[in-house]
Amino acid sequence: MAKVKREITPRSEDYSKWYIDVVKKAGxxxxxAVRGCMVIKPNGYAIWERMKDELDRMxxxxxxxxAYFPLFIPKSFFSKEADHVEGFxxxxxxxxxxxxxxxxxxxxxxVDPEAxxxxxxxxxxxxxxxxxxxxxxxxxxxxxxxxxxNQWANVVRWEMRTRLFLRTAxxxxxxxxxxxxxRQEAEEEALRMQEVYATFAEEFMAMPVLRGVxxxxxxxxxxEETYTIEALMQDGKALQAGTSHFLGQNFAKAFDxxxxxxxxxxxxxxxxxxxxxxxxxxxxxxxxSDDHGLVLPPRLARIQxxxxxxxxxxxxxxxxxxxxxxxxxxxxxxVKYDDDDSKRTGFKFAQHELExxxxxxxxxxxxxxxxxxxxxxxxxxxKVSMPLAGLPERIQQLLEDIQSNLFRxxxxxxxxxxxxxxxxxxxxxxxxxxxGFLLAHWDGTTETEKRISELTKATIRCILLDGEEEExxxxxxxxxxxxxxxxxxxx
Amino acid sequence: MAKVKREITPRSEDYSKWYIDVVKKAGxxxxxAVRGCMVIKPNGYAIWERMKDELDRMxxxxxxxxAYFPLFIPKSFFSKEADHVEGFxxxxxxxxxxxxxxxxxxxxxxVDPEAxxxxxxxxxxxxxxxxxxxxxxxxxxxxxxxxxxNQWANVVRWEMRTRLFLRTAxxxxxxxxxxxxxRQEAEEEALRMQEVYATFAEEFMAMPVLRGVxxxxxxxxxxEETYTIEALMQDGKALQAGTSHFLGQNFAKAFDxxxxxxxxxxxxxxxxxxxxxxxxxxxxxxxxSDDHGLVLPPRLARIQxxxxxxxxxxxxxxxxxxxxxxxxxxxxxxVKYDDDDSKRTGFKFAQHELExxxxxxxxxxxxxxxxxxxxxxxxxxxKVSMPLAGLPERIQQLLEDIQSNLFRxxxxxxxxxxxxxxxxxxxxxxxxxxxGFLLAHWDGTTETEKRISELTKATIRCILLDGEEEExxxxxxxxxxxxxxxxxxxx
Numbered sequence: 001m002a003k004v005k006r007e008i009t010p011r012s013e014d015y016s017k018w019y020i021d022v023v024k025k026a027g028x029x030x031x032x033a034v035r036g037c038m039v040i041k042p043n044g045y046a047i048w049e050r051m052k053d054e055l056d057r058m059x060x061x062x063x064x065x066x067a068y069f070p071l072f073i074p075k076s077f078f079s080k081e082a083d084h085v086e087g088f089x090x091x092x093x094x095x096x097x098x099x100x101x102x103x104x105x106x107x108x109x110x111v112d113p114e115a116x117x118x119x120x121x122x123x124x125x126x127x128x129x130x131x132x133x134x135x136x137x138x139x140x141x142x143x144x145x146x147x148x149x150n151q152w153a154n155v156v157r158w159e160m161r162t163r164l165f166l167r168t169a170x171x172x173x174x175x176x177x178x179x180x181x182x183r184q185e186a187e188e189e190a191l192r193m194q195e196v197y198a199t200f201a202e203e204f205m206a207m208p209v210l211r212g213v214x215x216x217x218x219x220x221x222x223x224e225e226t227y228t229i230e231a232l233m234q235d236g237k238a239l240q241a242g243t244s245h246f247l248g249q250n251f252a253k254a255f256d257x258x259x260x261x262x263x264x265x266x267x268x269x270x271x272x273x274x275x276x277x278x279x280x281x282x283x284x285x286x287x288x289s290d291d292h293g294l295v296l297p298p299r300l301a302r303i304q305x306x307x308x309x310x311x312x313x314x315x316x317x318x319x320x321x322x323x324x325x326x327x328x329x330x331x332x333x334x335v336k337y338d339d340d341d342s343k344r345t346g347f348k349f350a351q352h353e354l355e356x357x358x359x360x361x362x363x364x365x366x367x368x369x370x371x372x373x374x375x376x377x378x379x380x381x382x383k384v385s386m387p388l389a390g391l392p393e394r395i396q397q398l399l400e401d402i403q404s405n406l407f408r409x410x411x412x413x414x415x416x417x418x419x420x421x422x423x424x425x426x427x428x429x430x431x432x433x434x435x436g437f438l439l440a441h442w443d444g445t446t447e448t449e450k451r452i453s454e455l456t457k458a459t460i461r462c463i464l465l466d467g468e469e470e471e472x473x474x475x476x477x478x479x480x481x482x483x484x485x486x487x488x489x490x491x
Numbered sequence: 492m493a494k495v496k497r498e499i500t501p502r503s504e505d506y507s508k509w510y511i512d513v514v515k516k517a518g519x520x521x522x523x524a525v526r527g528c529m530v531i532k533p534n535g536y537a538i539w540e541r542m543k544d545e546l547d548r549m550x551x552x553x554x555x556x557x558a559y560f561p562l563f564i565p566k567s568f569f570s571k572e573a574d575h576v577e578g579f580x581x582x583x584x585x586x587x588x589x590x591x592x593x594x595x596x597x598x599x600x601x602v603d604p605e606a607x608x609x610x611x612x613x614x615x616x617x618x619x620x621x622x623x624x625x626x627x628x629x630x631x632x633x634x635x636x637x638x639x640x641n642q643w644a645n646v647v648r649w650e651m652r653t654r655l656f657l658r659t660a661x662x663x664x665x666x667x668x669x670x671x672x673x674r675q676e677a678e679e680e681a682l683r684m685q686e687v688y689a690t691f692a693e694e695f696m697a698m699p700v701l702r703g704v705x706x707x708x709x710x711x712x713x714x715e716e717t718y719t720i721e722a723l724m725q726d727g728k729a730l731q732a733g734t735s736h737f738l739g740q741n742f743a744k745a746f747d748x749x750x751x752x753x754x755x756x757x758x759x760x761x762x763x764x765x766x767x768x769x770x771x772x773x774x775x776x777x778x779x780s781d782d783h784g785l786v787l788p789p790r791l792a793r794i795q796x797x798x799x800x801x802x803x804x805x806x807x808x809x810x811x812x813x814x815x816x817x818x819x820x821x822x823x824x825x826v827k828y829d830d831d832d833s834k835r836t837g838f839k840f841a842q843h844e845l846e847x848x849x850x851x852x853x854x855x856x857x858x859x860x861x862x863x864x865x866x867x868x869x870x871x872x873x874k875v876s877m878p879l880a881g882l883p884e885r886i887q888q889l890l891e892d893i894q895s896n897l898f899r900x901x902x903x904x905x906x907x908x909x910x911x912x913x914x915x916x917x918x919x920x921x922x923x924x925x926x927g928f929l930l931a932h933w934d935g936t937t938e939t940e941k942r943i944s945e946l947t948k949a950t951i952r953c954i955l956l957d958g959e960e961e962e963x964x965x966x967x968x969x970x971x972x973x974x975x976x977x978x979x980x981x982x
Contacts, residue, residue, distance in 0.1 A: 033568075033624050034612065037561035042640065045558045067536045070528035071614075071645055071661050072584070075591070077524075079599045090591055093563070094602055095614065097585040098649040100566070108570045111585055111611055120602055121525065123562075123586065123614070133524050143833070149533065154562055154645065158589040170562050342634070 036169030072121035077129035087221020132255040165282030173277035186270035194227040197242035206407035212462025224248040233286040236435020238488035244274035294356030310364035313339035441481035443474035527660030563612035568620035578712020584614040623746040656773030664768035677761035685718040688733035697898035703953025715739035724777040727926020729979035735765035785847030801855035804830035932972035934965035
């Protein structure tokens with residue numbers, strides 16, 4: 001097992017620093033010259049691309065199509081939906097001018113004061129307003145419904161404290177915006193997309209999630225109901241990984257989007273919106289990675305297998321490597337032959353571990369004479385010899401094993417970090433000592449929710465969709481409660 | 492042949508209006524509430540998605556990877572490359588503030604004057620500056636080169652006169668930015684990507700292009716050489732469809748990007764950049780479409796075949812349709828069964844023609860009794876009966892025929908509209924009466940180039956890469972010239 005650490009701070013020493021080390025040293029992302037904006041480097045973008053491909057396929061399989069709406073939103077649009085403006089129109093990038101000019105003294109360029117916009121434009125923090133302003137022209141009759149539209153885009157929210165992938169001023173995401181003839185259809189859509197997100201998180205990211213609904217206080221600005229998937233990171237903090245909103249008729253009313261129903265009567269349209277973002281890449285890292293670097297589930301790895309000649313790319317080894325490459329590619333497996341002669345084997349091993357390649361095949365002359373190669377898995381560092389005969393199928397099986405092992409491991413950790421607590425002292429103790437999700441009774445008021453958050457920094461992550469009813473007393477106020485809700489400190 | 496026109500203005504009557512009609516009525520794009528920004532509707536976005544998929548594959552096959560850089564660029568970055576600032580930093584969207592606040596009188600929101608940025612941010616019109624500022628940290632030694640990176644992104648150029656797809660304030664594009672250790676390698680890269688674009692245009696868009704190099708006057712701001720592909724639209728105007736720039740060491744010098752070469756000496760890095768945009772969708776429309784609406788080459792059509800039951804979806808017809816669908820899908824052909832019972836057959840035919848579906852299969856009971864279906868092709872409106880036996884393979888062949896027929900047709904039109912002219916009167920006459928590309932001698936000065944443009948509105952589109960040397964006299968000044976160059980009016 002290669003023990004070269006490539007100078008990654010151990011998790012036990014400083015979890016935040018470990019995270020940034022992994023992100024930077026594995027070539028995933030870096031800070032940019034623009035405050036709060038990140039550069040997504042090729043290794044990081046490859047993960048996002050794999051995520052996009054799978055999500056896009058899932059969206060299309062559930063009947064959605066893609067479209068694209070403007071980056072800019074007129075300032076006045078935000079004032080149209082009363083809750084939305086409070087939630088979104090404050091910390092954002094404002095375009096006020098459309099031209100620069102040379103300075104009179106020749107020392108550079110400056111904003112041309114003559115080129116001031118009549119109405120300022122906001123760089124979209126989310127697109128409900130511009131999209132519902134557009135839908136007004138697209139919907140006349142029930143025959144025009146449903147509209148099942150998704151957009152892949154960049155959005156900007158002027159965050160003061162940022163962290164690569166998890167919270168950045170600009171981020172990449174998808175936002176679904178659907179329009180329906182009935183409340184029931186829209187509610188079903190919101191739940192369907194939450195389930196698409198949950199399936200994606202568990203089956204592709206190998207990241208177990210709780211499916212729940214947000215409290216009124218944590219709801220999306222302008223929604224009647226916000227469904228969420230919540231994951232648990234290795235430091236015991238929760239990560240909201242995706243949300244799906246039932247918007248009722250709020251945006252239809254704000255933007256006057258009506259349709260003639262089958263009875264020829266005018267009605268407002270029902271809406272949903274739902275999104276996941278490059279934040280998922282951060283969640284993926286914090287779910288699986290270790291002190292050696294990135295650990296990637298095979299289903300999201302561009303390079304699933306790397307072949308390393310030991311100690312160097314002799315012709316006999318290259319020949320076998322090419323054969324294995326061809327066989328693996330035929331099975332749809334992403335593979336790379338690392339025949340760079342300028343690097344030592346140990347350096348390469350550490351580099352591939354750092355970058356999270358799920359499987360490494362080492363080919364040495366002595367192994368070859370025995371008709372074998374050495375196969376190492378990234379998740380457990382186990383190494384075994386495998387015969388060349390039947391190797392591709394074994395590797396395929398190994399990748400599936402790694403995928404399910406990562407999920408099982410994360411699920412075990414998550415389940416070990418769900419704790420029922422019944423009094424506030426225990427609540428605080430568990431939160432500090434163990435972390436994770438706390439199942440506790442709550443009296444249902446926003447006041448208590450805020451107070452608990454002030455006292456402990458824990459927030460209500462969600463009310464579980466499959467949670468049981470249970471009589472109890474609020475962990476803070478002792479008032480009656482009918483079910484436990486999920487608390488955690490969160491990113 | 493369905494003759495329903497869906498109210499599209501004929502090309503002969505008003506070409507510009509025809510174009511806008513096709514774009515809007517085929518559901519490709521529309522204007523938005525934001526001046527100069529378009530909404531790309533699902534049918535239009537589907538074309539761009541197909542383009543992206545193929546281009547992305549071609550970029551990866553030539554060794555490139557994707558990454559993502561910030562939307563915003565600090566104003567000062569534009570001043571660093573002297574030519575670049577003149578070309579790009581003028582008509583652009585300027586972010587000056589990062590917060591809004593409620594108005595004191597409660598009448599809405601306003602820009603918070605306290606939240607003024609120290610340095611204004613420009614919404615990227617192109618990303619050379621921010622990317623080369625980043626590359627400085629990525630490149631130390633020749634071992635870090637080449638960097639072969641592409642970005643899929645939105646960009647903004649504050650255009651005064653806009654036209655859907657062809658010229659919009661915001662548009663979607665890809666921009667490749669590569670860094671190399673030698674001049675030769677960078678020059679080869681720039682030419683390689685021009686050829687990738689040309690191949691894509693001809694093989695997928697069925698749009699023939701001229702491969703050439705721009706004059707100094709038409710060169711990209713900051714480039715040493717700009718390679719271009721130029722297409723011809725049906726109204727005889729040219730469209731610049733993609734450009735690839737050899738940037739020399741200009742950006743490396745402006746952003747101080749140096750590397751240690753194999754001899755351990757410090758050198759500036761050599762660069763290229765190259766891009767195509769949603770403008771290609773406009774070019775596609777204007778190359779093939781007709782007075783019935785959109786005509787799509789099969790390779791860029793999401794729905795390549797539509798099956799229509801005649802006159803309605805009886806169970807016997809549905810059964811055959813399902814079988815045909817399954818067979819076509821197995822061949823990788825995109826197919827849709829239009830069993831909407833609320834629309835008349837003639838309406839459906841016209842709608843599918845409008846939306847450019849390459850092949851329509853009509854299934855009626857009488858045909859079925861004969862074991863046949865009726866197959867209509869969108870490009871020529873020809874209709875033939877085809878036996879059910881062997882239908883999928885015939886359809887596959889037909890799609891290939893349509894693809895090559897569209898290319899041949901466009902090539903014939905293009906070649907018929909390349910005219911050699913040797914005096915200025917003929918130049919003006921041909922330009923006005925016939926349009927197209929004019930091959931004429933030019934004295935090589937920017938002064939003459941500008942003068943011809945002022946007098947005729949024609950610009951030099953390119954100097955052909957495979958053009959022959961030929962002694963001649965400049966069409967305007969009579970001064971000696973060694974080769975003809977390509978003039979045209981252009982979008």
